[in-house]
Amino acid sequence: MKYVAFLRGINVGGKNKIKMETLREILSAEGFENVKTYIKSGNIIFETFESDNKRLTQQIEKAIEKEFGLSIKTMVRSTDEIKNIVKNNPFDGQFENDKDLHVFFLDEEMPDEKRELLISNNNENEKYFVRDREIFCLLKISVLDSLMGKDYIGKKLKVSATARNWRTINKVLEF
Numbered sequence: 487m488k489y490v491a492f493l494r495g496i497n498v499g500g501k502n503k504i505k506m507e508t509l510r511e512i513l514s515a516e517g518f519e520n521v522k523t524y525i526k527s528g529n530i531i532f533e534t535f536e537s538d539n540k541r542l543t544q545q546i547e548k549a550i551e552k553e554f555g556l557s558i559k560t561m562v563r564s565t566d567e568i569k570n571i572v573k574n575n576p577f578d579g580q581f582e583n584d585k586d587l588h589v590f591f592l593d594e595e596m597p598d599e600k601r602e603l604l605i606s607n608n609n610e611n612e613k614y615f616v617r618d619r620e621i622f623c624l625l626k627i628s629v630l631d632s633l634m635g636k637d638y639i640g641k642k643l644k645v646s647a648t649a650r651n652w653r654t655i656n657k658v659l660e661f
Contacts, residue, residue: 487537487564490658491546492591493528494559494648502556504528512553516545522661528558529654531565531661539563543593559646561591561619568659576615577624584653590621590639592647600643607633621647 496502506523509530513521518532536542539562546560563571571589581587596604601616608614612632615622621639629635639645 487535488531488533489539489542489562489564490568491528491530491532491542492561492563492648492650493530493550494561494646496528496556496558497526502558504550504554504556504558508553509550512549513546516549524654524658524661527650527654529650529658531658559593559648561593561648563591565659568655571620572655572659574617576617576622577613581624581652584656585651586625587652588623588625588634588649589652589655590623590647590649592619592621592645595619596621596643596645600645604639604643607638623649 493504496504506526509528510521510523513530513532518534521530521532523530530546534542536545542562543560546562547558550556550558550560575587577587595618596616604614604616604621611625611627612634613624623632623634625632625634633639634649639647
């Protein structure tokens with residue numbers, strides 16, 4: 487099966503530096519096949535016979551910690567899951583620029599009370615939609631001025647997540 491691993495918070499502001507070439511090498515050594523990366527923010531496309539997302543996540547996180555000494559949160563999705571995300575985009579047709587739509591990948595489904603708190607912040611400039619282990623965020627303002635930019639999901643809701651813009655989501659499916 488083909489998967490994508492999304493790493494949280496690497497190569498941002500000079501912190502948690504990981505070279506993509508080295509990352510491809512260590513994941514290949516872990517037994518993953520056809521390992522590719524897309525941009526330096528930690529999007530890894532690979533193939534494996536393992537079908538348990540949690541096991542894959544743990545294997546990748548342990549390999550990164552062993553090689554780089556970094557504890558990096560990782561979210562894994564099969565390419566079929568990502569195709570389903572694209573197909574069932576709740577904001578389809580509501581944005582012109584792929585950088586206006588973001589998907590947050592969570593390690594588990596968000597509890598109802600946190601989901602309701604997040605959705606209660608929806609307004610004409612910033613809208614959220616939660617489904618399964620993903621949060622869709624449509625922004626009509628700068629990321630810096632948004633809850634997303636202030637890490638509301640991580641700091642206020644205490645939910646572990648990593649976000650990618652719509653362009654990146656579609657691009658990893660091309661590999």
